[in-house]
Amino acid sequence: MPRVLMDVSEISLKTTIFGSIYESPILIATSACHCLAHVDGEVATARAAAETQCIFTYNSMFSNMPEEKVLQTLGPKFLHIYLTTPVEILEHIVPQADKKGYRAIVITCDQPHERILDFILPLFEEASKNIDPELMKNMSIPNLNIPGRIVKQRFGTGSVTWANIEWLRKLTQLPIICKGILSPIDAELAIKYGANGIIVSNHGSRLIDTAPPAIECLEDVVNAVDGHAEVFVDTGIRSGTDVLKALALGARAVLIGRPILYGLACGGQDGVRRVSDILKHELVYDMACCGLTSIDQINKDILYKH
Numbered sequence: 280m281p282r283v284l285m286d287v288s289e290i291s292l293k294t295t296i297f298g299s300i301y302e303s304p305i306l307i308a309t310s311a312c313h314c315l316a317h318v319d320g321e322v323a324t325a326r327a328a329a330e331t332q333c334i335f336t337y338n339s340m341f342s343n344m345p346e347e348k349v350l351q352t353l354g355p356k357f358l359h360i361y362l363t364t365p366v367e368i369l370e371h372i373v374p375q376a377d378k379k380g381y382r383a384i385v386i387t388c389d390q391p392h393e394r395i396l397d398f399i400l401p402l403f404e405e406a407s408k409n410i411d412p413e414l415m416k417n418m419s420i421p422n423l424n425i426p427g428r429i430v431k432q433r434f435g436t437g438s439v440t441w442a443n444i445e446w447l448r449k450l451t452q453l454p455i456i457c458k459g460i461l462s463p464i465d466a467e468l469a470i471k472y473g474a475n476g477i478i479v480s481n482h483g484s485r486l487i488d489t490a491p492p493a494i495e496c497l498e499d500v501v502n503a504v505d506g507h508a509e510v511f512v513d514t515g516i517r518s519g520t521d522v523l524k525a526l527a528l529g530a531r532a533v534l535i536g537r538p539i540l541y542g543l544a545c546g547g548q549d550g551v552r553r554v555s556d557i558l559k560h561e562l563v564y565d566m567a568c569c570g571l572t573s574i575d576q577i578n579k580d581i582l583y584k585h
């Protein structure tokens with residue numbers, strides 16, 4: 280259908296995620312230690328998320344800010360956990376997530392053990408020298424502020440399997456989203472073991488060299504999932520056009536990692552808000568150019584195939 284000269288004076292970004300309506304399909308991805316970017320850390324990011332009506336993913340294991348401070352900020356939130364976290368901590372935080380107002384649980388599935396942490400630990404220690412020691416005391420998990428003890432104290436044996444997702448499924452009614460899936464086979468397994476959502480992601484290419492770009496894996500995962508779970512994507516989403524293309528390929532919403540942290544580093548809460556606003560404005564502009572006025576109108580027809 281030709282889409283030129285459509286009335287695009289009113290464009291809505293409203294998006295349905297797990298049956299609830301949200302103001303935008305642009306979410307904030309989980310990331311560790313926001314205080315390395317700005318002294319106000321996760322609280323600044325969460326405030327900006329609320330201002331720009333984006334879902335904020337709270338990194339429960341590697342946050343620099345106590346959860347209660349972050350939960351005081353308005354706006355919808357997902358809770359992010361690692362399955363390698365000691366069972367007794369998961370048994371404590373996961374069943375409470377619903378009561379605390381989280382809308383879903385995001386589980387990292389692509390980092391089964393701590394190899395990469397060994398590698399980045401010296402960098403973390405170097406960067407953390409710039410953090411106010413008082414602030415370090417506020418870190419939500421004890422001992423994150425003791426250099427060299429992160430790996431041993433924070434991670435389990437490293438043997439995480441799909442059965443862990445099944446176990447977690449019994450602890451919560453909230454939607455469970457498996458993050459770090461690139462293969463259609465893994466997407467099908469995640470659903471089999473209880474996932475309601477998949478984040479197609481290569482973790483910013485920081486886990487395994489030569490991992491394929493998430494955007495190239497998205498369509499195959501969407502096809503494999505075949506509507507049995509909601510599919511999200513992160514890694515490399517840098518503009519409204521990227522968001523539009525991801526949605527056209529079947530993503531329910533996208534998550535933004537590093538650009539949010541760059542905004543946080545440059546301008547704290549205002550910087551995060553600016554990044555989020557730019558992405559939303561670009562998306563609105565691009566939708567207008569394609570003759571689209573609502574998110575549910577976005578589909579593969581807008582893509583040009585070589």
Ligand SMILES: Cc1cc2nc3c(=O)[nH]c(=O)nc-3n(C[C@H](O)[C@H](O)[C@H](O)COP(=O)(O)O)c2cc1C
Binds near residue numbers: 308311338480483536
């Ligand atoms: C500083 C930093 C910390 C991150 N911490 C985590 C983490 O703890 N768990 C996780 O699953 N992903 C983590 N990520 C990965 C992001 O969630 C996201 O998958 C990745 O950055 C790709 O998105 P981007 O290209 O928009 O940055 C982190 C990314 C960054 C940059």
